[in-house]
Amino acid sequence: MTRTTRALLSVALAVALAAGCGSASGSAGAGPEVTELRYQGSVGAVTFPELAQDLGYLGNITLKWVGNTISGPQDIQSVATGQTDFGGAFNGAIIKLVGAGAPIKAVIGYYGSDADSYIGYYVADGSTIKGPRDLIGKKIGVNTLGAHLEAALKEYLRRGGLTPQEIEKVQLVVVPPVNTEQALRQGQIDVAALSGVLRDKALERGGIHPLFKDVDLFGSFTAGSVVLTRRFIERNPATTRRFVEAFAKAIDWTRTHSRDEVIARYKQIIARRHRNEDATTVGFWKSSGVHGKGGLIAPREFQTWIDWLQREGEIKPGQVRLSDLYTNAFNPFGTGGAA
Template sequence: MTHTEARRVRVAVGRWALVFSLVASGLAALGMSAGAYAAPAQALEKPKITIAVGGKPGLYYLPLTIAEQLGYFKDEGLDVTIDDFAGGSKALQAVVGGSADMGAGAFEHTLLMQSKGLTYQAFVVLGAAPQLVLGVVKAKAAEVKSVKDLKGMRIGVSAPGSSTHMLVNVALTKAGLKPSDVSIVGVGSNATVVAAARGGQVDAVSNVDPMMTLLQESGDIKVLVDTRTQAGTRAMFGGPMPAAVMYAPQSFIERNPRTVQAVANAIVRADKWLQRATAADLIKTVPESYLLGNKALYLQAFANCREAFSPDGMMPAGGPATALKALASFTPEVKPSQIRLDETWTNAFATRANRQYP
């Protein structure tokens, strides 16, 4: 080999070394090694899972439905069964009892579980605002001017202990009343809500869209509290308030991190899809039975709470503290000083999901 040829070889080797170094640096910035990049993805620990939810047709859980309908769970190698219950508290019971691996429900469930000595963790966010509406039925509208006037009345919620019940308790506390000043009636979260409001079973109702928009548009309720917007949420709760999340026992998360990551990936994709979805996209994707036989009404309900969906699956800054303050205001067993707030949620999985699906 001549001196010139040797020099060319050294230059070529140097160039390839530089390229490899740059690639390795880029992968390191993403939290990956060159070896990890080259290796095939590791198998999921538990590819077949069951998710419990309370009131899946509601817009509160729309990202879950989108992830299911668009095949995002399947894309991640998951075989998902979704069990639907009357309310979030019933879904939580399924997770606690072991018939479901994880739940989709209000973030406050993780706080309640910790107050009982159990560590549950939210790992990806569906809703950045509660989307809950409290309204008085038409027959009582004349005598109820504000939440304070609900004293002694029957209030319908999806299920006692669910997020719809929480809104009632927070609203009553702000108005100077006690939770015991009203009677709580479980009315589900689907067509049964409309039947209860129109049939005289309750004097007021706390629930989610599209049912609340249906009742509002038909004149069957007068809205007293509306947390479908960020402004309405801050007015009621005093700060950012996370809503629906995916949560699981911390022990499940620790044993099945790749499975949990796969779920987070699917939900983050769904969250981002909703940010750019058109009316036509929505109608084509949502199951026909969820549209209440009125596509225009469903789209109006979606418009009413569009800003309440999480844009990226991340827990909003200050959100957990707001939720703890709200829950502690009417739940004596939840003592803020005894809650390890940083153990009730993590952004680790949503952060990685956003890297993969920017």
């Protein structure tokens, strides 16, 4: 049993215990719905719910920031155990958590990969690493285990002809994203998985080049989704609908406004929330990479990872169904309701 699987099973047990203890959430027909949503943010970045709140899309819903995270799996585990009300992660991580028994459901896509926003796996100029087989015995720096970066890397290795036994010899090293470039340049790791502003800053400094990118393997796709618990959705249907609608409209706002407008708005939001952050990083923003309009989730964006996890032996065939994983029912772009 892998470390990731053990952790997810522990989370599933905690979820079951928490469910037995009740919840502070409201319930349809049995009292007012919850309108304050707890969440984790990201240092020097603006999430779509934060943008939606700033644009006035959330209406009577308020957000309560409880801290920051750099790990998608940790973010959705916090939702599953009741520490937060919503969180987001790589779709493969959502599948594993649902497969472990957590009663969560994805309601909207929030990040992805395209020509402007992607995960790149970088090596130092002059490195002897030229292809998949050269990674055997090497160290690859990733932000967390069991998520997007690991999945894309293992797919690259599989397509490169490596056997499962050879893939096991490729070492994944967890490194905080802000330290990954430095770890590569100092020789502590052989490959650095970089994205967004950290990738762009590293490329500006030179001396590194890409080995491969996730878009080379999968094309443009939404990679991660935001989840709520099934209990929350059932007890707070109006809040869920308003939250997803506002989220979807915020995604669309970034697509229908210029890059300069988006960056300016993000900097204003960061300045107003007073978290002692450096807002210069958002100046590198290019796109969210979300593929579906308004964050609509496509079946293949989960089926791809169901198939991959079955090949990896992380889940059994039939253990998780698409209908267990996500819904577009609350997204107005699914019915043409958002203009």
